[in-house]
Amino acid sequence: QGQLVESGGGVVQPGRSLNLSCAASGFTFSTYGIHWVRQAPGKGLEWVAVIWYDGSHKYYADSIKGRFTISRDNSKNTLYLQMNSLRDEDTAVYYCAKDRGGGGGSWQGAFDIWGQGTIVTVSS
């Protein structure tokens, strides 16, 4: 079935950095695209970023472009999100989510496995 477990959330001051991790198990991590999705308190879902199965392509939401970087280490079955220059509006639960496809010709754009989420609070 597969599982994703996020970590690295916490309270951080505006302008500072935070690095999230997402550990995968129970599926062949290196063959699937993985996304970050966030949800601000009491709000809807917002897609953040995706990385192709092999790391060859990365796409970002406009709201975080230039500040956040998605990466992966297939040897460790782990996804990362480096978040720099954090703002109050980045406060949210951050989920990693597995795509049904790998990217490119196998693109699906549907997230079939989600982590439990990690909370990021940006506050002075």
Add this chain to the structure above:
Amino acid sequence: DIQMTQSPSSVSASVGDRVTITCRASQGISSWLVWYQQKPGKAPKLLIYAASSLQSGVPSRFSGSGSGTDFTLTITSLQPEDFATYYCQQANSFPLTFGGGTKVEIK
């Protein structure tokens, strides 16, 4: 960016009712439309992908239809565990975007 508009934003229904939620894209997205269910404090759950394909393990009372700009999620015979918030999401182009959500509440 493609804007996704869901309606209604909330609906009150009873167990056994048929519930229909609509999602409209600001431009054509073919069948690149996904539906999720989210319960409070939980991660979303994939229900439907490619507009009408039922995700494995999802009850058959859930169905999706539509193509282009107009899509529908239908729940036939609403069950107690179906009270939740439902989101549509377009997978046609980046950035991926979600609808604002539809909360299905108990009447």
